[in-house]
Amino acid sequence: xxxxxxxxxxxxxxxxxxxxxxxxxxxxxxxxxxxxxxxxxxxxxxxxxxxxxxxxxxxxxxxxxxxxxxxxxxxxxxxxxxxxxxxxxxxxxxxxxxxxxxxxxxxxxxxxxxxxxxxxxxxxxxxxxxxxxxxxxxxxxxxxxxxxxxxxxxxxxxxxxxxxxxxxxxxxxxxxxxxxxxxxxxxxxxxxxxxxxxxxxxxxxxxxxxxxxxxxxxxxxxxxxxxxxxxxxxxxxxxxxxxxxxxxxxxxxxxxxxxxxxxxxxxxxxxxxxxxxxxxxxxxxxxxxxxxxxxxxxxxxxxxxxxxxxxxxxxxxxxxxxxxxxxxxxxxxxxxxxxxxxxxxxxxxxxxxxxxxxxxxxxxxxxxxxxxxxxxxxxxxxxxxxxx
Numbered sequence: 597x598x599x600x601x602x603x604x605x606x607x608x609x610x611x612x613x614x615x616x617x618x619x620x621x622x623x624x625x626x627x628x629x630x631x632x633x634x635x636x637x638x639x640x641x642x643x644x645x646x647x648x649x650x651x652x653x654x655x656x657x658x659x660x661x662x663x664x665x666x667x668x669x670x671x672x673x674x675x676x677x678x679x680x681x682x683x684x685x686x687x688x689x690x691x692x693x694x695x696x697x698x699x700x701x702x703x704x705x706x707x708x709x710x711x712x713x714x715x716x717x718x719x720x721x722x723x724x725x726x727x728x729x730x731x732x733x734x735x736x737x738x739x740x741x742x743x744x745x746x747x748x749x750x751x752x753x754x755x756x757x758x759x760x761x762x763x764x765x766x767x768x769x770x771x772x773x774x775x776x777x778x779x780x781x782x783x784x785x786x787x788x789x790x791x792x793x794x795x796x797x798x799x800x801x802x803x804x805x806x807x808x809x810x811x812x813x814x815x816x817x818x819x820x821x822x823x824x825x826x827x828x829x830x831x832x833x834x835x836x837x838x839x840x841x842x843x844x845x846x847x848x849x850x851x852x853x854x855x856x857x858x859x860x861x862x863x864x865x866x867x868x869x870x871x872x873x874x875x876x877x878x879x880x881x882x883x884x885x886x887x888x889x890x891x892x893x894x895x896x897x898x899x900x901x902x903x904x905x906x907x908x909x910x911x912x913x914x915x916x917x918x919x920x921x922x923x924x925x926x927x928x929x930x931x932x933x934x935x936x937x938x939x940x941x942x943x944x945x946x947x948x949x950x951x952x953x954x955x956x957x958x959x960x961x962x963x964x965x966x967x968x969x970x971x972x973x974x975x976x977x978x979x980x981x982x983x984x
Contacts (some may be wrong), residue, residue, distance in 0.1 A: 600804070600937055602677065604757055605880035611771065615952065616627075616729060616730070616733070617932065617947060617948050617950055617951045618641075618910060618947040618951055618962075619621050619700060619950065620638060621639045621935060621939065621945055621946070621947055621948075622637075622639050622640050623946070624932060624939060624945075625637060625639060625822040625938075625939060625945035630745065630829065630941070633760050633943055634943050635939070635943045635944075635945055636944050636971040636974055636975040636978070637813075637945050637964075637967050637971060638827075638945060638946045638963045638964050638965065638967065638971060638972070638975055639942065639945040639946050639947045639964060640947075640964060640966075641834070641917070641918065641919065641966060642777060642833075642839050642964075642966055643799055643834070643839065643888065643918075643966050643969055644694055644966060645834070645837045645880065646731070647718070647837060647838045647841060647874055648836070648837065648878050648881035648884045648885060649884060650878065650881040650884075651836075651838065651874040651877045651878040651881060652874070652898065654873050654874060654875070654876070654877035655870055655873055655874050655877075656753065656869065659870075660874050663890055665869040665870055665873075666684040666710075667866050668866045668867070668869050668872060669698060669866065669868070670698070670700025670857050670866055671695075671697065671698045671857060671860070671862040672698065672845075672866065672872055672978045673696070673699070673830070673869070673873075673876065673971045674868055675711070675874045676699055676872050677693045677694045677697045677699060677724060679876055680692075680694075680697045680845050681693065681694040681697055681881055682701070683688055683694075683879060684788040684820070684847070686819070687755070687808070687818075688818045688820070688821060689821075690820045690821055690824075691730050692820070692847055695852060696847055696848050696850065697845055697846070697847060697848075697850070698845065698846045698848055698856050698857065698860060699843070699844075699845050699851075699866070699867045699872060699875075700784070700843075700845060700860070700864070701842045701843070701844070701864050701867045701868065702831060702833065702842040702843060702844045702876045703806050703829050703830065703833065703844040704730065704734075704828040704844075705842075705843045705863075705864055705867075706830075706831070706845065706846045707731065707734055707802075707804075707845065708734060708862060709859050709863070709864070710802050710829060710846060710848075710856070711734060711735060711738055712825050712859050713804075713848075713852045713855040713856045713859060714767075714768055714800040714802070714852065715735075715738075715740050715767055715768055715800070716740075716767075717738070717739040717740065718741065719740050719741065719767035719768065720740075720741045720764070720765060720766050720767050720768075720900055721740055721741065721743060721766065721767060721768035721770060722729075722733055722742075722743045722745050722755070722760065722763050722766045722767065722768065722769040722770065722842075723735070723742045723743065723744060723745065723770050723815060723947075724745050724746075724747050724753075724755060724770070724771065724772070724775075725745065725755075725776075725952065725953040725954065725955065725957075726747075726753070726774060726777055726778060726921065726949065726952035726953040726956075726957065726960065727772065727775070727776070728776045728777075728778075728804065728952070729951045729952060730805075731770045732819075736814055740928060743763050743764070743766060744954065744955070745759050745763050746955065746956070747759065747951075748774070749912065749913075751894045751902050752780055752782075752786075752913060752927065752939070753775055753778045753780045753913070754771075754773075754780070754782050754786045754790075755769075755771070755790065756789075756980050757789060757790075757793050757861060760790075760793055766797070766799050767799065767803070767823055768799060768800040768802060769790070769794060769799055769800070769801050769802070770802045770803075770804065771790065771801070771803050771804070771819070772803070772804035772805075772806075772852060773787070773803070773804075773805065773807075773816050773817075773819075773886070774807040774808075774810070774811060774816055774915055774916030774917040775913075775917070776804075776807070776832075776917055776919060776952075776961075777919050777921045777949070777951075777952045777962040778912035778913070778914070778917075778919065778921040779896075779910055779912065779913070779914035779915055779916055779917040779918070779919045779920065779945075780913045780914070780915055781811065781816045781853075781913075781916055782812060782816075782817075782823075782882075783829075784815075784817045784821070785956075787817060787819050787822050787882060788822045789822075790819075791819060791822035791823035791824075791826065791949065794823065795823060795824075800942075801819065801823055801825075801826040801827070802825065802826070802827045802828075802829065803818075803819040803826055803827070803828050803829070804829050804839070805818060805819070805828055805829065805830050805846070806829065806830055806831040806833065806916075807832050807833030807834050807908065807916055807917040808830065808835065808837070809834070809836075809885070809889065810834055810835050810889050810892060810916050810917055810918060811915060811916035812890075812892075812893045812896065812914075812915060812916055813915065814915065816902070816915075820847065820870050821831045821945055824849075825849040825850075825851075827845075827846065827848060827849060827850070827852070828842060828846070829844065829845075829846055829936065830845050830846075830847075831844035831845075832844060832871075832874075832875050832878060834917070834920075835885060835888075835889070835920075836875070836878045836881075836885060837872065837885065838871070838875070838878065838881045840848055841868070841869040841870065841871040841874055841875070842867070842868060843867055843872065843874070843875045844867075853876060853921065868893065870962055876974065891969075892966065894916070894920045894969070895965035895966075895969060895972050896914055896918070896965055898969065898972050898976075899963060899965045899972050899976065900914065900920060901976075902972065902973065902975070902976025902977070902979075902980075903920065903922060903938060903963070903976060903978055904978070905976065906976055906979040906980035906982075908922050908923075908924060908927075908979070908981070910922065910923035918964055918965050918966040919962055919963065919964055920962070920963045920965065920966070921949070921952075921960055921961075921962050921963075922959065922960065922961055922963065923959055923960055923964075924959065924961050925959040927984050929959070930958055931948035931949045931950060931957060931958050931959065931960055931961050932948040932958070933949055934961065934984070935947065935948045935961060936950070937982075937984075938978075938979070940974075941982065942978040942979065942981075942982055943978070944962070944975045944978055944979060945959050946962060946963050946975075947961065947962040947963075947964070948960075948961060948962075949961055949962060963975075965980065
């Protein structure tokens, strides 16, 4: 009905969700490529490799066997659910009851389920800046208040209890390790401190662990070692190199298992069945996947050295994931303008820090080294020739 205040409120809530600049830069880069330009793609956090060979073979076998591939149960195929629980024990020594595992349509669906199960409209949830923008934007869309907590190099881009206290009363907190955009790992003692703080205040802790497996000098510890009732989101998109398969998982605390399952039934029914077959097989493809990680480390080292040669030296600790987050304020005070100039003038696509930090992001740019070695090396050469 025209003038209905309920509809107006919904429209205003949707309008509060800002654009995702990485996707806008990607669209522009694609346009230039289609027009015949040589574009070096360092803007998206997406592996250049496809699903591992064993996962593809498993899908082909399922299709050739004419399996119906209909709906699974809401939590997922039992074999995959059990394999994920075993993966946590093998990787971290933590025992997870399979009843706490819910297979999701990617990590994005996992966050939606987690936020809906844990929070009510108007709740206050802490999100780190810089941080993945879709945490904040999904909370806004669900009428949950994201509370920005600014972190920086002085705390290795992780929150301290002093910063958490200064944020005021919180109902929840979202953390990520390794982080997007910084690539920084949250140390074990830091996870323990955050966990103690959340437990003492009955704050729901949600941990994004989708870049686990892509680490360089040290492995990333899991928050579940310190907070068994935390909610963990993971994905097959990054380490397993299966972005378009839209497959992830949630580790859910016992009190929220029923709520998450009912939400899954109603919102998604289940994760894609064919993707679940691929995901189960992907756990047995470690040699291929670990070779990707070794290549990412080579790319990281090349990128850091190349950026330094181009005069970009102030970067976050790139412990894992496949990102370098760099301070470019010596080149200008508008990272969106800088990125647009680099794309149009040099054919180098990267992501402005405004995606990740609304207040300070104008000073920063995120570079992804998930693509080819050639893209990393050539991009650094072109950046070295650029003058603002």
